[in-house]
Amino acid sequence: MPELPEVETIRRSLLLHVVGARVTGVTVRERRLRRPLQRDFAARLRGRRIVELERRGKYLLFHLDDARVLLVHLGMSGSLELVPPDRPSEPHDHVAIALDSGVVLVFNDPRRFGLMRIARSDDLTELRQVGRDTLTAAPSLEEWRALVRDRRLPIKNLLMDQRVLGGVGNIYASEMLFQAGIRPRRRAASLRAQELARLSDAMRAVLEEAVGLGGSSISDYRDANGRPGTFQMRHAVYDRAGDPCRTCGSTIKRVVLSGRSTFYCPRCQR
């Protein structure tokens, strides 16, 4: 489900109730996530204070007061929600973390592709695979040239490679490439400096607008307070196959790249 704008929206909606709060109780209902939840997960969390909430790419890092981090990834269908202590649990509520701020933080994930893990802050192996954050540390034009050099893969695949850039997923890769006027299948190394500059601008513009609108609610994405995002209204190409391009009227096309649906306007993108 969530890409960078959705994860950032969730982070912001959590800050007020989570940072500075102490964990008073942990309920684990399902340990089988992307990797099995640690056996001592609840014990490591109970009694800890959350001192900071950070995002890197699509990962959320709940920094604890014992130099450890609760690392959370939402996968395709994961969500975090703040609920009252007396709310009954719902299907796929796998972990509930009660806080002394008076709310319960619930991790729900039907497909269980998500991840929760507690680790020392110097032992976040998952993050070693995550490149620079696309919103807060976007590459300069010069760095872009280095990133695409000798890379023959489609530019869309490069954008979605979390080792290169943290945070871009399937929706926003298509949207950014539309905004930049570049076809998703273009080989990365074939992009000219001017195109890289356009792409760099488009990435920032798309992500900032999406964060401003609270992300994209394609099916059931909500922030931690249950509010949907509205960026899906602005999608120029994603999930619009067969519809007219809002810029030129051409029919939006769908192709499959590395098994993922990819959308573009054959006239606006070259």
Next chain:
DNA sequence: CGCACCCCCTGCCGGC
């Protein structure tokens, strides 16, 4: 080594 493919899992939707 770089890249494409398959798998993990559940839910939903359209077609028959």
Next chain:
DNA sequence: TGCCGGCAGGGGGTGC
């Protein structure tokens, strides 16, 4: 109406 195939915002492993 009900079943079935296909598809879904992610990432990791494998094999070419």
